[in-house]
Amino acid sequence: MNRKQTWLLVGNPNTGKTSLFNKWTGLRQKTGNYPGITVKKQTGSLPPLGRLQITLWDLPGAYSIHPHSPDEQVVLETLLGRHGVFDGVVLVADLQHLRKNLLLLSEIVDLGLPVVLVINMCDEAARKGIRIDTQAIEKDWGVPVLTASAKNHLCDQTANPQTLVDAMQRARQMKARRFFPHYKLETSHFRQFLQRHTDVNAYRLWLLYTEQKALRGTAPEQEKDLPPVDPEYNAVKHRLHREVVLRYRDIGRLLAKAYAQKQKTVHPLTERIDRIMLHPVLGILIFLLVMAGVFQAVFAWSATPMEWIDRQGLHLAIWLQNSLPAGPLTGLLADGLVPGLTGVLMFVPQITLLFLFIGLLEETGYMSRIVFLTDRLLRPFGLSGKAVVPLLSGTACAVPAILGARTVENAAQRLITMLVTPFVTCSARLPVYAVLIGLVIPQRSWLGGLVNLQGLMLMGLYLMGFGMALFSAWILKHFIRSGYPALLIMEMPHYKPPIWRNLFHTLWDNVKAFLLGAGKIIVAFSIILWFLGTHGNDRFRQAARQDNPALQLEYSYLGRMGKAIEPAIRPLGYDWKIGIALLSSFAAREVFVSTLSTIYSVEGDGRQSLMEKMRNETDLRTGKPVFSLATGLSLLIFYAFAMQCFSTLAVLRQETGSWKWPAVVFGYMTGLAYGLSFLVYQFLA
Amino acid sequence: MKLSELRKGEKARIIACADDIPLKLVEMGCLQGREIQFLCAAPWGSPRYYRLGKDYIALDRALTERIEIRKIHEPETNLATRR
Numbered sequence: 021m022n023r024k025q026t027w028l029l030v031g032n033p034n035t036g037k038t039s040l041f042n043k044w045t046g047l048r049q050k051t052g053n054y055p056g057i058t059v060k061k062q063t064g065s066l067p068p069l070g071r072l073q074i075t076l077w078d079l080p081g082a083y084s085i086h087p088h089s090p091d092e093q094v095v096l097e098t099l100l101g102r103h104g105v106f107d108g109v110v111l112v113a114d115l116q117h118l119r120k121n122l123l124l125l126s127e128i129v130d131l132g133l134p135v136v137l138v139i140n141m142c143d144e145a146a147r148k149g150i151r152i153d154t155q156a157i158e159k160d161w162g163v164p165v166l167t168a169s170a171k172n173h174l175c176d177q178t179a180n181p182q183t184l185v186d187a188m189q190r191a192r193q194m195k196a197r198r199f200f201p202h203y204k205l206e207t208s209h210f211r212q213f214l215q216r217h218t219d220v221n222a223y224r225l226w227l228l229y230t231e232q233k234a235l236r237g238t239a240p241e242q243e244k245d246l247p248p249v250d251p252e253y254n255a256v257k258h259r260l261h262r263e264v265v266l267r268y269r270d271i272g273r274l275l276a277k278a279y280a281q282k283q284k285t286v287h288p289l290t291e292r293i294d295r296i297m298l299h300p301v302l303g304i305l306i307f308l309l310v311m312a313g314v315f316q317a318v319f320a321w322s323a324t325p326m327e328w329i330d331r332q333g334l335h336l337a338i339w340l341q342n343s344l345p346a347g348p349l350t351g352l353l354a355d356g357l358v359p360g361l362t363g364v365l366m367f368v369p370q371i372t373l374l375f376l377f378i379g380l381l382e383e384t385g386y387m388s389r390i391v392f393l394t395d396r397l398l399r400p401f402g403l404s405g406k407a408v409v410p411l412l413s414g415t416a417c418a419v420p421a422i423l424g425a426r427t428v429e430n431a432a433q434r435l436i437t438m439l440v441t442p443f444v445t446c447s448a449r450l451p452v453y454a455v456l457i458g459l460v461i462p463q464r465s466w467l468g469g470l471v472n473l474q475g476l477m478l479m480g481l482y483l484m485g486f487g488m489a490l491f492s493a494w495i496l497k498h499f500i501r502s503g504y505p506a507l508l509i510m511e512m513p514h515y516k517p518p519i520w521r522n523l524f525h526t527l528w529d530n531v532k533a534f535l536l537g538a539g540k541i542i543v544a545f546s547i548i549l550w551f552l553g554t555h556g557n558d559r560f561r562q563a564a565r566q567d568n569p570a571l572q573l574e575y576s577y578l579g580r581m582g583k584a585i586e587p588a589i590r591p592l593g594y595d596w597k598i599g600i601a602l603l604s605s606f607a608a609r610e611v612f613v614s615t616l617s618t619i620y621s622v623e624g625d626g627r628q629s630l631m632e633k634m635r636n637e638t639d640l641r642t643g644k645p646v647f648s649l650a651t652g653l654s655l656l657i658f659y660a661f662a663m664q665c666f667s668t669l670a671v672l673r674q675e676t677g678s679w680k681w682p683a684v685v686f687g688y689m690t691g692l693a694y695g696l697s698f699l700v701y702q703f704l705a
Numbered sequence: 706m707k708l709s710e711l712r713k714g715e716k717a718r719i720i721a722c723a724d725d726i727p728l729k730l731v732e733m734g735c736l737q738g739r740e741i742q743f744l745c746a747a748p749w750g751s752p753r754y755y756r757l758g759k760d761y762i763a764l765d766r767a768l769t770e771r772i773e774i775r776k777i778h779e780p781e782t783n784l785a786t787r788r
Contacts, residue, residue: 083729084732086732116759117760119734120733120760258724260728261722261728264731264732265731265736268734291756294744294745304748388763391763392747392763393747396747396749396751507765507767508752509762509763509764509765509768510762510763511733511760511762511763512762513761514761
């Protein structure tokens with residue numbers, strides 16, 4: 021019979037925990053979300069050994085069992101068994117920061133759980149003159165100790181998975197040391213609580229007692245008996261500080277026996293690099309250059325592969341049309357399914373490039389410097405410094421940008437980042453802006469052509485996008501709270517060369533998640549939209565026989581929907597033709613231009629002739645031109661703020677785990693766009 | 706003196722932390738007797754960058770007002786005063 025075990029992988033951030041996880045589990049990984057929260061849940065399995073099948077569960081990084089962020093709260097909840105049963109814990113520590121890492125170990129040991137200590141980055145030991153006596157730790161604390169390295173190094177005892185599995189089984193037999201009972205931290209109030217539950221681990225009770233605010237609502241039936249809000253709460257806070265101090269005292273005693281460092285590095289490399297990276301002038305300059313690089317990559321480098329994918333999709337569609345008998349099924353394949361799939365695959369180059377950059381920034385340690393430089397500027401809006409990268413890449417496309425928000429650890433800040441990113445002016449809005457600005461904004465320039473009214477309008481639209489993103493973040497900040505204090509305390513990791521395996525894993529993870537998650541929804545949506553645009557009643561079929569694409573579109577279901585919403589968009593200055601273009605923009609905003617071309621029966625795809633037709637278009641009721649300044653500006657505002665992209669909604673659905681947030685974003689953005697466009701049109705008309 | 710009063714490059718030893726500092730700061734190693742050095746501040750004055758023992762840490766400026774320290778004088782300056 022096969023035996024299955026589940027082990028948790030925990031550790032401080034920046035200990036290389038995920039590197040080891042990737043090394044041990046390879047591609048046998050699964051990604052999911054914890055129910056209701058945007059914290060990623062990653063599991064993977066060790067290669068099967070005999071009859072024992074071990075699943076590892078990579079938890080978010082945590083400095084302590086006492087949570088200071090939603091991520092760390094997940095760690096506490098999981099360790100208390102609130103997210104499933106497990107057999108033990110593997111704690112990854114970093115050789116150079118052993119003291120800080122052992123704090124979490126001492127807490128987990130107190131919970132009475134079987135623990136294996138894995139000391140990572142052992143390859144650095146010789147270079148840094150560090151000697152570590154793993155036997156002494158094993159004997160003193162009663163936990164198995166292994167050394168490891170994500171690079172292939174002789175000191176890596178976990179290179180053979182059997183060693184790790186043996187250590188796990190040994191941990192289940194060994195009796196680890198307990199610290200908590202010696203600390204005498206109990207308040208009288210807690211002591212009463214303790215006496216009522218003599219059968220439960222004392223430290224577990226201490227956590228239930230001291231973290232009752234964080235744990236509220238997650239307790240299973242048998243633990244509902246939490247003490248009421250504590251009259252001695254201030255005393256408890258003091259005791260929690262004391263607990264940490266005492267733990268560090270015990271850790272110091274252990275390390276005095278087991279840890280020795282010969283030479284002391286006086287000016288480590290990190291400090292020297294940071295003198296440049298965090299310099300008030302040079303540092304900002306480098307930051308801007310790095311951001312420009314990310315922007316350039318997502319915007320320009322992705323263009324060629326995207327065009328290639330687009331062309332291949334087109335070739336495939338044409339080939340299908342020519343080689344299959346004409347009929348509804350061929351139409352579905354060639355005009356519905358293939359363009360839908362192409363539309364999904366088109367995002368892959370951007371996502372890959374963005375995550376390559378984010379991965380590099382995270383792996384090298386520069387991401388923390390970005391936070392350091394920008395935190396002060398973004399914090400008033402409820403965003404973390406890490407939101408800079410997703411917000412900026414939103415100028416290319418919101419889809420990779422929303423995925424990029426995964427880099428923000430704090431769940432509340434991550435959610436806010438994802439929700440406001442669609443306001444940032446993406447590249448799909450650009451063709452729409454170009455046509456509308458060309459149509460209604462006069463060509464006027466000053467200072468010998470240096471300043472140009474049309475250019476100013478375009479810049480204004482970009483700034484409005486960023487401004488509205490920040491303003492909305494500020495509003496959301498008041499509704500989405502993490503409940504954890506906001507003052508920045510952040511470890512600045514050492515600079516180090518990237519581990520390519522980790523980069524590859526991040527890329528693979530995100531591309532796979534996008535294709536299987538949001539991809540499905542995007543394909544389904546585009547088939548529905550294709551159906552609505554190419555089917556209709558008798559008059560539609562009549563138009564089809566006459567081969568009149570303009571009439572065909574008018575009498576398709578989509579066209580009839582465009583007409584149906586005319587009363588609603590009249591106050592914004594739009595007629596039913598614009599209504600159809602607005603609806604078909606849901607496939608991608610730039611479709612606005614091609615839809616209008618079809619409606620106005622523009623031959624070929626010349627933008628110039630489209631603009632002429634649009635300029636000559638007159639309203640039958642008033643006899644005035646349809647595309648007046650008022651309508652044009654109102655449309656520009658509408659395109660700047662409205663949520664008109666189902667790919668973005670699909671990816672929001674994937675990342676937040678429900679349709680609730682996409683619905684909120686849709687309602688908020690479209691409502692805002694409607695209101696502002698209404699004001700603009702009514703004011704100008 | 707307070708940690709916020711330390712000038713760039715200066716080292717100090719932590720004497721005490723206010724009771725209301727976040728637990729996380731204590732967990733990150735902000736303990737009595739530890740050596741701390743102010744490396745630099747962000748261009749907007751906050752956060753601030755410190756070396757705490759062997760670790761590097763960024764702190765909001767508001768937090769540094771709640772940490773009591775004693776400045777460590779560099780050996781060179783000690784020699785200079787002795788002469």
